[in-house]
Amino acid sequence: MHCSRIRTALSARLDGEEPPPGLTPGRLDDHLAGCRDCRQWEVRARALAAGLGRAAAHPEDDPAAADALLARLRAAAAGPGASGAGTGGKRAG
Ligand SMILES: [Zn+2]
Structure with a gap:
């Protein structure tokens, strides 16, 4: 079974x-x-x-969230190897 x-x-x-x-839910769980x-x-x-x-759900609630979301999407698209470069940042909230 291919991961893709x-x-x-x-x-x-x-x-x-x-x-x-x-691909039944059982097969997915098996693979996971x-x-x-x-x-x-x-x-x-x-x-x-x-x-x-x-x-x-709340696009105008927090305009900055859209930028943060885009950044996360880019990081996720870059793959797991792309993370870990930046250090020292702590999540607020
Ligand atoms: Zn896999």
């Missing part, structure tokens, strides 16, 4: 869409149980989905 297919299915599940044929990379990917995807949901 698993992640496609995980993304669909997060969006409330039907998973690709043959044995694949640390995909578990971390799902955690990031969930966080992004939650952030997107908040931003979409």
